Amino acid sequence: MLSAEDTDLLCRVGPGTPMGELMRRYWLPVGYSWEYETDGQPQRVRVLGEDLVAWRASDGTPAFTEPQCPHRGAGFFYGRNEESGLRCAYHGWKFDASGQCVDMPNEPAESNFRRKVRIRAYRGADYGGVTWIYMGPRQDDPPGVPQFEWGLTPPENVSHAQKIVYECNWMQALEGELDSTHVYVLHRRLNADDSPRYGLFHNDQRARFHIEEKPYGFTYGAERSELDGNVYWRTTQFLFPVYGMFPAQDGVVPLSVYLPVDDHHTLHMGVWWNPAGAMPGAAQEYGRPREALAEEPGMLAPGVGPMKPEQRGRFFSKWWPQAAPDSDFLMDVRAKRARNATGIPTVRLQDSAVIHSMGRIMDRTREHLGTTDVSIIRARRMLLRAAMQLREDGTPPPGSERPQDYYVRSCAAILPPGADWEAELDDWHNCRTSEPPRKVAEANRAFKERALPGEPAYRT
Numbered sequence: 001m002l003s004a005e006d007t008d009l010l011c012r013v014g015p016g017t018p019m020g021e022l023m024r025r026y027w028l029p030v031g032y033s034w035e036y037e038t039d040g041q042p043q044r045v046r047v048l049g050e051d052l053v054a055w056r057a058s059d060g061t062p063a064f065t066e067p068q069c070p071h072r073g074a075g076f077f078y079g080r081n082e083e084s085g086l087r088c089a090y091h092g093w094k095f096d097a098s099g100q101c102v103d104m105p106n107e108p109a110e111s112n113f114r115r116k117v118r119i120r121a122y123r124g125a126d127y128g129g130v131t132w133i134y135m136g137p138r139q140d141d142p143p144g145v146p147q148f149e150w151g152l153t154p155p156e157n158v159s160h161a162q163k164i165v166y167e168c169n170w171m172q173a174l175e176g177e178l179d180s181t182h183v184y185v186l187h188r189r190l191n192a193d194d195s196p197r198y199g200l201f202h203n204d205q206r207a208r209f210h211i212e213e214k215p216y217g218f219t220y221g222a223e224r225s226e227l228d229g230n231v232y233w234r235t236t237q238f239l240f241p242v243y244g245m246f247p248a249q250d251g252v253v254p255l256s257v258y259l260p261v262d263d264h265h266t267l268h269m270g271v272w273w274n275p276a277g278a279m280p281g282a283a284q285e286y287g288r289p290r291e292a293l294a295e296e297p298g299m300l301a302p303g304v305g306p307m308k309p310e311q312r313g314r315f316f317s318k319w320w321p322q323a324a325p326d327s328d329f330l331m332d333v334r335a336k337r338a339r340n341a342t343g344i345p346t347v348r349l350q351d352s353a354v355i356h357s358m359g360r361i362m363d364r365t366r367e368h369l370g371t372t373d374v375s376i377i378r379a380r381r382m383l384l385r386a387a388m389q390l391r392e393d394g395t396p397p398p399g400s401e402r403p404q405d406y407y408v409r410s411c412a413a414i415l416p417p418g419a420d421w422e423a424e425l426d427d428w429h430n431c432r433t434s435e436p437p438r439k440v441a442e443a444n445r446a447f448k449e450r451a452l453p454g455e456p457a458y459r460t
């Protein structure tokens, strides 16, 4: 349980709030680099409760600037992005990526008024096919972009599988990522003997948790008993402030991003990468999420399914999914009777349904946390502590000035009983090998053999 006051501290991210100020110490991913074309149409974005326009200047620099012109308030969305600046559609005032006014075509030629006018502007950068924003105080000297492994990996090894606007607060989305025991309940197939294409299954639903704090957040191992006496370990990374890596399968590592758009909206992005080599189809789809849904009710599809028609006038206008609260997340009651726990067609949408069902900001004064919620409790405590320390004495929050710390992975592994999971998996977790832990490969082979011939391995 969390008091209403602490819930507010944890969840609210607008300017001046403790958590909002913490978030502003980090580079945050906003979209795919291809979305922001050089000299292209500005895009409406909202980050940490601030409306902005995102555009790419003639030299390729991504720019994030305030959405209203300081002359008479016209929206820059209608402006022209040309010749190293964004020009307001109304009277032509033009601003560069740093926010400086560089032209006032309706003022006398000899006027120096333009030198005195600036708009709010935040630094942008590209890394790993993604465009990032830094809204913090170090605009002239920002810290480095987090060095996630996928950004240092060839594009054919990386799949940007999904991007989607959630209509709820970021923290309940992140809490879902760090919550291991829902995996074999929410995402399960109804019949253990069915193919993995209908969902996950494990006989041991009472995972034991082992949490290790790290300079960037924490790693935890969730321990489950296999029927043959071995131990199935699922390891998850929480990385400040908005990232989770749930367990990799088949040597593929997923990163989930929960960007706080405002207190009531979150932008989720999902990246998958294979440290050992190409991912099937990744090169063609680099940076372009998959949109298909499974044809058969109850069969799981990857990704989040198709988007609604462009939501013109709204932020992140192209990323509002069809599967949303107003469609009950495409739940199919026949599939729910016969195949999987929810009848919802992808794992990510199953997660989406439950976190939306909590309300815009989950009321944590009414919750009852049990022993298996220890990772959620720890993440909240670390975030609140870091926000308070930043406010009190300016202590940089975890990872904010250590981009190299983000070079880590999660994994799933089967180890003998009594094995030291952290030591056994250390090389994999710290990207020192591209060979998945040997026991994972063995486990996955066995898993596939139980599937029907010709079926793909299960993927979220």
Ligand code: FES
Binding pocket: 069, 070, 071, 072, 073, 074, 088, 089, 090, 091, 092, 093
């Ligand atoms: S309102 Fe933008 S130039 Fe006049």
Ligand SMILES: [Fe+2]
Binding pocket: 176, 182, 183, 186, 187, 347, 351
């Ligand atoms: Fe989930």
